[in-house]
Amino acid sequence: MSRYEPSVIEPKWQQDWDDARVFEARRDPAKPKYYVLEMFPYPSGRIHMGHVRNYTMGDVVARTKAAQGYSVLHPMGWDAFGMPAENAAMERGGHPKDWTYSNIADMRAQMKPLGLSIDWSREFATCDPEYYGQQQSMFIDMMAAGLVYRKAAVVNWDPVDMTVLANEQVIDGRGWRSNALVERRELTQWFFKISDYSAELLSALDGLKDWPEKVRLMQANWIGKSRGIEVPFALTAPTHGLTELVCYSTRPDTLRGATFLAIAADHPLAKALSAADPAVDAFCGECRRLGTSEEAVETAEKLGLDTGLSVRHPIYPDQTVPVWIGNFVLMEYGTGAIYGCPAHDQRDLDFARKYDLDVVNAFTMPGDANKIGDDALVPAKDVTVDYDSHFTGLTLATGYDAIEASIDWMEARGLGTGQIRYRLRDWGISRQRYWGCPIPVVHCAACGVVPERKENLPIELPYDVSFDKPGNPLDRHPTWRDVACPTCGAAARRETDTMDTFVDSSWYYARFTAPHATTPTVAEDADYWMNVDQYIGGIEHAILHLLYSRFFARAMHKTCHLPLKAIEPFNALFTQGMVTHEIYKTTDANGRPVYHLPEDVRKFAINGNVVTVPKSRLADIGVDPDDPEVSQEVLDAITLVSDLQVEVIPSAKMSKSKKNVVDPMNIIAAFGADTARWFVMSDSPPERDVEWTASGAEATFKHLSRVWALCSRIGEMPLDHKGEGDDDLLRAMHRAIAEVTAGIEGFAFNKAIAKLYEFTNAIARASASTVVLKQTLRTLAQLMSPMTPHIAESIWKAQGGAGLCAQAPWPKADPAMLVDDTVTLPIQINGKRRAEISVPKDMPAAQVEKLALQNEDVIRFLAGQPVKKLIVVPGRIINVVV
């Protein structure tokens, strides 16, 4: 072996793995299976360090499991539909399909040099007709199963781009691209009935033991279960065919204090009033124009309009309560009507004060804290209050008991009905976009909405479309749009909406088990490979993608595309942190920030401090930025010119605009894939952010070079060389096996790597026989191989390993070698460490006590004081209490 040259060995070993088809996933009933999956990428065209970290984590797991004897499935694909492709077509010309497939080719070419143990024969893109055709087939099955429906829904409509926008795409009430004022328009849209599964999606979270608690909580909050009551309020005079207004409340214990009703602008009564009264219509229109963005919601003033109508208070029928229209009431939640109890709800109180409405207490607090000024009276959940004047006989803590008791009280009198409600709403999947999966239905004047015949699938996107006009090009493509009705054969129109791209990513994990089948899944394959044993991705998908996938797996089970065991498709989930980087910022003459790329700055150590300088400025003081030699005069000059230094902002998310990006391809070119892989796995725990540093990457490369040199040195030793340290080194080896394995299995890759450093240092320092040194190096290669598979193969081969390291069985630690014969026990006196003794590991406690008390440091510290208590924790510690 000579120099460590990753650019030579990495392609070679990748070729050898390919030739031996090492990573092809095979159904093998004789082996346990393991399915490891990383969230598949959007083909933007470039991979970034976040991808490297994500896929390396999965690869470490996949390679370890394979070595441990599992039949491993580790696939890769592309989440390929979506707006960026259309935007690129609109901005630069070209076609979304060409843009996407060319990006996929580029990214695949960037990923292959990483040496990931991926079964590339299973690769697919969601924009392959072979994939989305199966998705269309399932859509039709889901229609038949009653999981799909159409309804009119209010959406964000961009009148310039003529498309629906997601809430995130509306900025300050304007379309993010067109800058046009967004309208709230009612459109007929396709929905999945995810709300049918609200209760189950919530309760099943408890079974997801290997998911982060945080993600389960976020999903639970999103589903948003609430216990409350529906209360009908009788109108004093029936109007527009209505005799009552039904309100929903989660605080039925406050009903006594109801002093007004507020309904949403989209409530049927509000609509009826609008039609008759221009003032009401104007007010409702204003409510609808209010944006749905968070800022809009936070800053909007609570506005109301008195309808002049009134209802009877359910408990006190002789009292009437006015009905208002409120801009803060949502039609989408509850019944679209609320009763306001200003005494015990801050928002209601603000509204009541503004419009001079009554404030009536629903309960009395102990003491004299019952006067209400500008703050609503909201007692803590464990404060006992008196409801007696309201619900006869109740004196309870507010909170769960009060809510249940008041529901019982009202149900018994027929005043309301207890209800469990969920915040989760049905999933609107219609997008007025070209680059997505066409919804496979046809609109026929005679037959209505008709699903396509399965034999006509896939309904492929037409290629001959233009993006020179706003709107959906499918709408103006007559030969694609105009078809015969699948039922009656009459002239009909194809649905031109496409599906939300979250649909595509809701079942790709299942498709990987049989990626080229002519049905969505194949029973034997799904049965063997499902579930995903380890899923790895970003926390940003904690809610939508994971919730949709959990719903879709249930829908696929209902339509016979997945076995029952797969309704929770991801057994274990790991959410990894980001790769961050320092930002290098200076300011130009106009005070504007200027950012510098990492490769365009240089760091100098001056008096123990690190000073960062843009390379462009070094020439100003006569320094060649790439000359490694740095004289004292130069360092002095750098400190003298005060505005030479950049401001360093640490640990920032990599972003092109801040120029703090590191291209993985540059790292691979400079140091090799093993260095990139090792670095992103070292230092920080995987769930936390890791900061990429040039010095860290160089240090990793140096370490791998040292391992290489160590391997060369041992390779040149005479084979019959003997050493006295064999036993110590073998013990170190078994400890390393145990600790590295535990680190990998516990997703503590940083600790596994720390142990590998220790093991390498132990080998380098050992005076052992050549035979044992070579044996430990082979083990080192195996333990490194999940992180740095290429250098591991080279070491494995150089030290006489048989076959490929990637196919060698994972080493096992001998428990007998993990315990040392003698142990060093610290001795504490009153809890402070004062001395230590070495004793044989199995020495009886009584003898250890005796030895401890004979220790001269102990005697000195005790200074004759009597020992009150002596604690010996075998193999751990001794504590002397005086």
Added chain:
RNA sequence: GCGGGCGUGGUGAAAUGGUAGACACAAGCGACUUAAAAUCGCUAGGGCAUAGCCCGUGCGGGUUCAAGUCCCGCCGCCCGCACCA
């Protein structure tokens, strides 16, 4: 407002209630070199009266023979959700 998480050296971080700071980065010193880089070796939480002692895991209490770890109360930072009735 509701829910969750985190505070340990110059930095990233370790630590089944049992020797706080493993491992690494940055830094400093030394060796080699005409010199630099590279490489190798050493030092390194703070303080002091430096063979030693005292202090030290955001702050204040508590439990325990023993607390970074457990409990109570604060402070600070981060994340998620939110006109949700």
